Amino acid sequence: MELVRAKKHLGQHFLKDLNIAQKIADTLTLQNYCKVVEIGPGMGVLTQFLLQKNTEVYVVEIDRESVAYLEAHYPQLQGKIIADDFLKYNIANSMGEPFAIIGNFPYNISTQIVFKLLELREWVPEFSGMFQKEVAERICEQPGSKTYGILSVLAQAFYDAEYLFTVSEHVFNPPPKVKSGVIRLKRKDNYHLDCNEELFFSVVKTAFNQRRKTLRNSLKALLTDKIKESPIFNKRPEQLAWQEFVAITKMIWQHSR
Incomplete structure (x- = not known):
């Protein structure tokens, strides 16, 4: 089967560096959950490394061409490919137990993915993945900076946020115009706030x-x-x-x- 072509309206930039894909997969600690949900797997460059781990991997992919590619190349994903829009799909219902979220997130919906994570905080003890660098930095930013904002405060109220490493624009096809950043969010032990x-x-x-x-x-x-x-x-x-x-x-x- 031919490779999937990147679609601009879906914000697709396919990672082609396997070392970086492995590094992103390794950001998960695999503690306190048995299931991992990858958002936007594309052709499975990250998925292949997740499948090597001692965990149950599900993928959520809205692009029909990518779904067909995954079905053809990853028989281990049979029954675990959710062909839907992550932002609209009731993923907690499907999983029924705690799960981690990971992905090379499409830039055009990456902040919405974080807001969705916050809605799912009861279910998601760990979240990691790749964002546009400035969005990754904003999520992890401390008070006093111009980039510190809504995402920073809300994410850090419930999760410990860590900026892990920067990724060059040249390891993607097609290359984006900006660098990327990989972060990890680990849910706080006490993630219920002392307020409404x-x-x-x-x-x-x-x-x-x-x-x-x-x-x-x-x-x-x-x-x-x-x-x-x-x-x-x-x-x-x-x-x-x-x-x-x-x-x-x-x-x-x-x-x-």
């Missing part, structure tokens, strides 16, 4: 949607007169660690009731 988590998400997103303003201004619709004088609201969102957003969420929750 739905309100926490809302506070973080509202604050960063007007990131140049102080929190007193960006969050004014949520603040009562009693708490808005607290000095923490003089700060801008990028100055706060996730724990401080938890503290703010608790203040808002307690004074809105």
Whole structure:
């Protein structure tokens, strides 16, 4: 069967360096789960190394051409190829137990994949894979930086984020215009926040949607007169660690009731 051609509308850039594929596969610790879900396997450059590990591998692939290629070349995946859109598919229902997520993520949906991970946090103790370098850095960024934002705070509230290594644009076909970065997220032992988590998400997103303003201004619709004088609201969102957003969420929750 011929090779799959990369489709621009799916954000496909096929990794062709086997050493890097092996390195990405090796980022998984395989602790506290028996199943691994790979998103967007394409022609299986990463899949082949995952299949060598002591784990049950499932793949989610929206591209019919890639699905046909995987069916032809990887008989071990029989019954484990999910031909669907990961963002819309109920993967937790299918797995029924904890699972890791891994992939060379399509750039055009990579941030949406992280938001989906956060929805699945009860199920996913570990997540690793390749992003556009600036997105990978943003997820792992610390407070005080211009690139620190919604993704940084939300991911780090529930997971320990680690930037592992950078990948050149020249090891892909077709080559993207930017470098890539590989990260690993390991779920915290206590990943339930000491606040209303739905309100926490809302506070973080509202604050960063007007990131140049102080929190007193960006969050004014949520603040009562009693708490808005607290000095923490003089700060801008990028100055706060996730724990401080938890503290703010608790203040808002307690004074809105």
